Amino acid sequence: MTRLFNDPADFADEMIDGFVAANRNQVRRVTGGVVRSTRTPEGTVALVIGGGSGHYPAFGGIVGQGLAHGAAMGNLFASPSAHQVESVAKAAQRGGGVLLSYGNYAGDVLHFTQAQDALNAAGIPTRSVAVTDDISSAPLAEQHKRRGIAGDLTVFKSAAAAAEAGYDLDEVVRVATHANERTRSFGVAFSGCTLPGATEPLFTVPEGRMAVGMGIHGEPGIDETDVPTADELATLLVSSLLAELPEGVSEAAGARVGVILNGLGSVKYEELFVVYRAVAAQLEAAGVEIVDPEVGELVTSFDMAGVSLTLFWLDEELEGFWAAGADTPAYRKGVVAAAEQLDPSELVAETAAEIPESTDVSRAAAAVVVEALDALVQVIDTNVEELGRIDAVAGDGDHGIGMQRGARAAVTAAHAAADAGAGAHTVLHLAGDAWADRAGGTSGALWGLALRSVGTALGDEVAPGRTDVATGVQAAVDGIMSFGKAEVGQKTMVDALVPFTTTLSAAVADGADLVTAWTTAAAAASTAAAETADLLPKMGRARPHAEKSLGTVDAGAHSFGLIVTAIVPVLERAGGTTAPDRSTSTTTNEGVHA
Template sequence: MTRLYNDPVDFADEMIDGFVAANQNQVRRVNGGVVRSTHTPENTVAVVVGGGSGHYPAFGGIVGQGLAHGAAMGNLFASPSAHQVETVAKAADRGGGVLLSYGNYAGDVLHFTQAQDALNAAGIPTRTVAVTDDISSASPAEKNKRRGIAGDLTVFKSAAAAAEEGYSLDEVVRVATLANERTRSFGVAFTGCTLPGAPEPLFSVPEGRMAVGMGIHGEPGIGETDVPTADDLARQFVEALLAELPEGIEQAEGQRVGLILNGLGSVKYEELFVVYRSVSQLLDAAGVTIVDPEVGELVTSFDMAGVSLTLFWLDDELERFWRAPADTPAYRKGSVRATEQLDATELDVDVEEIIPESSIESQKAARTAYLALEALLEVVNENVEELGRIDAVAGDGDHGIGMQRGARAASAAALEALSAGAGAETLLHRAADAWADRAGGTSGALWGVALKALGSELGDTDKPTAAAVGAGVQAATNGILTFGAELGDKTMVDALVPFSDVLSREIDGGATLADAWNTAALVASDSAAATASLLPRVGRARPHAEKSLGTPDAGAHSLGLIVTAIAAVLRDATAKETHND
């Protein structure tokens, strides 16, 4: 379990602050993560990596000369927000364009894709390569659905070494794509991990048993067996990875591979070396030459007891990049050329935004929006443990704390905007950015999009009407639907779409906003409860489909709670308006 922490909500931020303080010769803190503290030549492609915190040395630990130029670091097991990724990328950019690379998880894909679009729109050429090395997470025919685990390192290092050699953005992308295609990983777990403040692990493995193919957040693999001997585990690893050779490699014999034997947190180095002894013998017997093996902790998961093996099938170019020197807080190889330290003033920083002018009517609406966010936070706080429990049935159990982080940040940002005289649009936009930044993950992206869309419809100058609110909710729904979920997938969408449809129908029929919202909230709650009978078809819960039957979707359930709480705020606001009239 994780024993040393203050407020669990602040753990990731405090961890990053301490990490930077301990490694000032290699990294500097920027909003959303870290960048190199050393000079990078002009017109060099910047390789920016990232993902959730809790996996050190991924991702900040591999920022430095010869490896990543920056890392966007989200909350624990939650992707960084698009704004955080964009900020880190701008700070790392040296004029040669940016490659964003990350493990293939839904929240990361959403946020990094949004950041890519924003960076391209800002005139910074940006591309992405998602890492898909975990062979247990999908079949070869669906490689695009595979997770990224310890094989992240081979892709990040290859891309960064290519950038160091002066490759163009297109060429760096080519190298990263090839490295990903030639990387295969397979992992096992013996126990789960416990997040700071959590009373129990995110998942468990029966005593004396081993989960085969389990992911780094407890995602399911392909089965469960008794815990083997070290030699038997090595044999399972090698047989599984040699059974799936990358395209273009006809046989293993005669090939050269980079290798990572990765510990996930609680398996000790001595144990890893015992396993590696057998791995090396088996690969040698298969005619495979190991090049610069890495045995240790490269991607962890707090106190999770697990091990993974990664094989990186090399050609001459990839071998040169795999062997290239690097100097980062957690990964060193060879000798890099000494480089001057950056001055703090050389890093891009966020410019404080001015509150736009707004009408008195919009400021009144902004106050109602703030009260709605306060009610939202209160209901999330009251149900945070239940939301986590529901999510843990088929997910990683972090929905409650993620919603709590997001709601708390959104409420604080809204209060600050309200105090500064913001209108409804500005207040909701500030709340949206704060929610996405603080919560990260898929829910952070969804709620960020929803609040921003609603704010854009309300504006800062006009008195918001019921029709404008209805249009805003519809815009929020449309924005969320662009992420790919559909009705019946067992997601937030299964409650949101009925809510939006009923709200618009009631408003069009002449109902007041408060009455229309209340009617729609009842429908949303019923729809959320009905997700208990569905099987998930997308997202992290998909592989756990059968386990989730009988339990509602956590995102749909939280939406039902939230819109119900907001209905009371709207009723109070309507009563006050009537009294004042």
């Protein structure tokens, strides 16, 4: 288990600070992650990678010459936010464009895609390649749905070497895509991992048994079998991967492959070498020629006891990139030319957000918003362990700590903005940005979007009424469903969000005051959240383990129900049940009107 930590919610930030302090000659801290501390020639394509923390050396550990130019580093097992990705990319880019590359997980796809759009809009040509090497997570016909695990390294390494060789953005994208198509991985685990502060692992494997088909986020395996001998495990790994040759590789005999035998956290190097001895023998017996094998911890999962095997099917171009030199904190190969240290003043600095003017009535509404966010934090803090337990049934168990991290950041930003004289719109927008940045992951993106949508409807000038609140919530739903692509019935937060919104809008249209409408809607959301126990997940990391989640509510829907219920007393204290929907007065001190 993870024993050394302070506040679990601060673990990722403190880890990154310590990592940078230990590797100042290779990496520098920027908002959202790290970038190279060495100078990159102007006009070079910048490779920016990233994902959740908890996988060291991925992702920050492979930033440096010959590999990534920057890494966006999210919360534990949660993708970095779009803002974090954008910030790292702006600091890393040197005029040749940016390639974003990451494992194919819902939150990463959402955030990196959003960052790509923002970077292109800012005039920085940006493309993306998601890694899909895990053969156990989807059939070949649905290869685009597969996860990215230890095969991340082959794609990152190839793209980075192409960039170092002077390839332009289109060509670097071509190389990364080709490397991804030529990479296959398969993993197993003997025990689950334990997040900082948790007393139990995310999942358990019965004594003497092995979970087959592991991801890197603590997801339960696809299958389970007796623990094999080292040679038997090698046979399982090799035979599974040889059974699916990439397009363009007609037969294994005579092929050349890069090999990665990756430890997930607790399997010792000596054990890995015993397994690799049999892996190498079996590949050679199949006529496969091994090129520059890697045996060790490259993409981990805290203290998970597990192993994955990656085969990277080479051609002449890819082999040159696989063998190219690299010098990073955690990965070194060959020789690289010494590079000049980058002056910190050359990195793009973030500026504090400006607080626009607001009216007295909007500032009064902002005070209610802050109180609602205080209540939100309290209910998340109370239920953080239970939310993590629910999420761990078929997911990765990070929902509780992710919600806690996002909510705390949001309320801190909201208090600071309100103290600076911000209106309701600005308070909610800054709170939403802070939530997305600190929580990361899918839920961070969606809650950030939700707060910003409601803030837009409330504005900074008028005293918002019940119709404005309903309009803002509906806008949040529309944005979440469009951005996240989830629909009712797919076992996500949407299953509670849609009934809440429908009920709220209907009650407001029928003339109910905000307290009554919100209370009724919160009850509908809680009921709908409870009913998700009977659904099978069709989105996100829980999808491959759908049957495991039957009988357990969706963590996102459940937390939403808890939050909207906790806000009811705040609205009751705010009062205003007889006020009109809108007021343009600048002197009243009424809060959110009913």
